[in-house]
Amino acid sequence: MSFSVRLASASLAGVCAATVAWQAVAPASAAQQPGDFQRFLSRADVVVVDVSVLDRARQPVRDLTASDFTIVEDGRPQAVEYFRHIDLPEPPVPPATWMRDVAPDLARNEEISERRLVVILMDDAMIPFDVQMTSSARQIARDVVDRLGPKDLAAVVFTRDNRRTQNFTRDRARLLASIDAFESGGYEPVPGGERSPQPFFLDAMHTLFRAVESLAAIPERRKAVVYISTGIPLLIDTPDVSRTDHPYLNWLARQMLTRAQRSGVNIYTVDPGGLDGIRGYMLRRNRRPETFIIEQIERSPTFYRDFLQSIADNTGGRAFINTNEFTSRIGQIFRETGSFYLLGYRSPNPRADGRFRRLQVRVNRSGVTVNARRGYYAPPPPELAARMGAPPNTDTALAGLVPKTDLPLELITLPIAVPGRSEAAVILTVGLRAPAARGDTPIAGDAVDLLLRAFTPEGDDRGSTRLAVKVAPDQSLSGEVGYEVLGRLDLRPGRYELRASAASEAWAESGSVYGYLDVPDFAREPVSLSGVAIGVTPARIAGNAPVIADLLPFVPTTQRTFTRSDGVTAYVRVYQGGSSAPAAVSLAARVVDGHDRLVADMPATLSAGRFAASRSHDFQYEIQAASLAAGPHLLTIEVSIGRHRARRDVRFEIQ
Numbered sequence: 001m002s003f004s005v006r007l008a009s010a011s012l013a014g015v016c017a018a019t020v021a022w023q024a025v026a027p028a029s030a031a032q033q034p035g036d037f038q039r040f041l042s043r044a045d046v047v048v049v050d051v052s053v054l055d056r057a058r059q060p061v062r063d064l065t066a067s068d069f070t071i072v073e074d075g076r077p078q079a080v081e082y083f084r085h086i087d088l089p090e091p092p093v094p095p096a097t098w099m100r101d102v103a104p105d106l107a108r109n110e111e112i113s114e115r116r117l118v119v120i121l122m123d124d125a126m127i128p129f130d131v132q133m134t135s136s137a138r139q140i141a142r143d144v145v146d147r148l149g150p151k152d153l154a155a156v157v158f159t160r161d162n163r164r165t166q167n168f169t170r171d172r173a174r175l176l177a178s179i180d181a182f183e184s185g186g187y188e189p190v191p192g193g194e195r196s197p198q199p200f201f202l203d204a205m206h207t208l209f210r211a212v213e214s215l216a217a218i219p220e221r222r223k224a225v226v227y228i229s230t231g232i233p234l235l236i237d238t239p240d241v242s243r244t245d246h247p248y249l250n251w252l253a254r255q256m257l258t259r260a261q262r263s264g265v266n267i268y269t270v271d272p273g274g275l276d277g278i279r280g281y282m283l284r285r286n287r288r289p290e291t292f293i294i295e296q297i298e299r300s301p302t303f304y305r306d307f308l309q310s311i312a313d314n315t316g317g318r319a320f321i322n323t324n325e326f327t328s329r330i331g332q333i334f335r336e337t338g339s340f341y342l343l344g345y346r347s348p349n350p351r352a353d354g355r356f357r358r359l360q361v362r363v364n365r366s367g368v369t370v371n372a373r374r375g376y377y378a379p380p381p382p383e384l385a386a387r388m389g390a391p392p393n394t395d396t397a398l399a400g401l402v403p404k405t406d407l408p409l410e411l412i413t414l415p416i417a418v419p420g421r422s423e424a425a426v427i428l429t430v431g432l433r434a435p436a437a438r439g440d441t442p443i444a445g446d447a448v449d450l451l452l453r454a455f456t457p458e459g460d461d462r463g464s465t466r467l468a469v470k471v472a473p474d475q476s477l478s479g480e481v482g483y484e485v486l487g488r489l490d491l492r493p494g495r496y497e498l499r500a501s502a503a504s505e506a507w508a509e510s511g512s513v514y515g516y517l518d519v520p521d522f523a524r525e526p527v528s529l530s531g532v533a534i535g536v537t538p539a540r541i542a543g544n545a546p547v548i549a550d551l552l553p554f555v556p557t558t559q560r561t562f563t564r565s566d567g568v569t570a571y572v573r574v575y576q577g578g579s580s581a582p583a584a585v586s587l588a589a590r591v592v593d594g595h596d597r598l599v600a601d602m603p604a605t606l607s608a609g610r611f612a613a614s615r616s617h618d619f620q621y622e623i624q625a626a627s628l629a630a631g632p633h634l635l636t637i638e639v640s641i642g643r644h645r646a647r648r649d650v651r652f653e654i655q
Contacts (some may be wrong), residue, residue, distance in 0.1 A: 090149070209256040347630060495516075
């Protein structure tokens with residue numbers, strides 16, 4: 001079965017467009033502001049090249065200026081008119097592993113301009129059913145997740161079956177769970193089969209195009225696609241698409257390259273087939289000894305690997321093929337994407353002829369390796385563009401990759417069972433913090449328009465609610481005011497992406513924030529937990545609080561930074577599903593600090609009798625903030641019945 005690449009639509013009342021800013025370093029001419037980049041790109045003859053420069057030890061060279069670079073297009077040197085150095089340092093090793101591996105339960109739409117966006121594109125359409133290739137593909141993707149920095153965002157996308165796709169997140173557990181679901185879509189490469197039309201080719205090429213086009217819509221960011229695939233047997237270096245075996249796919253590949261080249265999307269291709277690859281697979285499957293079959297087996301794999309090499313070369317990425325060692329290659333991807341130079345110039349040949357313009361980037365320093373795309377395709381002639389038609393509509397493909405940050409927002413999502421219903425009540429608490437005044441006018445009150453939506457991983461809308469709430473913001477926050485608004489969505493068990501957008505009348509700004517949630521099957525699972533609600537005294541002001549009055553004993557807050565004088569309470573509901581008689585439940589509540597030291601521990605046994613009436617039991621835990629040292633902490637609540645377990649984690653900070 002084929003599934004289109006559709007992640008949750010991010011229109012959210014038109015407030016989810018990404019806004020990012022980069023710091024200019026050593027501009028080519030006068031000081032350039034972030035908006036200069038988009039104004040520079042507005043001309044049709046502008047070409048932007050991102051360049052990574054490595055020394056002999058394969059480490060980034062970070063001290064170059066515009067005058068150190070020479071760009072040559074089709075043999076003619078060009079003047080560098082736009083220059084920026086972007087540097088994302090290697091992430092420090094955290095003192096406690098949970099600080100890297102446990103995702104916050106709180107989502108923020110914090111500034112994302114210094115983050116990498118990495119799409120891990122797992123080609124289940126083209127990777128054949130082979131145990132070794134499947135295992136290698138998963139390990140390559142895991143290596144990518146392992147190298148992510150604390151500010152990086154990654155997504156996992158499949159080319160054929162996207163039921164386990166994962167939109168952009170820092171949550172390593174969610175990324176790894178998506179990767180572990182990878183399986184081959186059943187493609188069977190046969191000698192000479194590269195000339196026959198295949199739906200697998202279409203699935204793979206459409207998804208690659210959509211991933212690039214969606215990333216291209218986000219300006220001035222380090223954007224990379226790690227394409228884990230044995231390749232698509234397409235010849236894309238000819239400008240005449242009518243002379244290829246797959247003219248539409250060839251044309252679509254050219255469109256993809258054009259978008260990647262213009263917007264700085266680097267494609268890194270990794271062949272999980274290793275040294276043997278498609279050739280080894282064909283040899284193992286072949287039962288015919290005829291010479292012409294053996295010759296085809298030797299020739300066919302070159303089409304697949306040439307495709308991987310070509311799209312990497314033409315987008316400034318790298319092709320890792322003919323190798324069985326992947327981990328160090330993945331490290332090289334992050335070194336190259338962590339420090340690079342953005343160069344812009346005006347093409348001396350503005351003709352729309354669809355032809356390839358060759359590029360060469362030189363640096364006037366010895367002993368360095370320069371990595372940049374080797375050229376770009378000019379726009380096609382109008383008559384050819386009209387004949388081929390428009391690219392596929394991708395409005396929902398990887399839509400809304402990043403939230404809008406103009407209005408600072410926070411989001412907590414809490415699933416709670418509703419007796420007698422298969423749907424769970426999902427409580428959403430949206431917190432807002434903003435400057436205390438605009439000019440000399442203090443903020444005495446606000447009217448907020450809030451839209452809450454839930455999507456499946458495939459992008460299907462599963463519910464929404466809109467709220468208009470008036471609140472009097474808390475003026476006690478230092479230099480800020482803040483409030484929280486509560487909402488509710490009823491959702492069936494499953495995986496969801498939850499998105500909230502808010503428009504503030506007082507600040508005349510809007511923003512959006514995204515969160516992810518697994519809703520347990522409370523009625524069936526032997527033991528499960530609701531979300532953890534955190535209450536704090538003194539409490540923030542909350543709008544629409546009555547929506548949770550019958551579900552929780554207090555209003556859950558998005559606050560995760562506390563002082564030693566705060567009263568902090570954690571609340572969770574324990575459930576026993578199924579039809580068996582209730583059993584005793586082992587419970588443990590513990591707190592560890594930023595050095596992984598246990599600083600609080602509360603084991604308990606919940607007797608079977610406590611679950612007799614409703615098959616659920618409420619548990620509250622007082623976090624002794626006054627006894628905790630300043631710094632990060634992790635609260636873990638875990639329950640078990642025999643081998644069945646459930647766990648919730650909450651990260652928080654003590655000031």
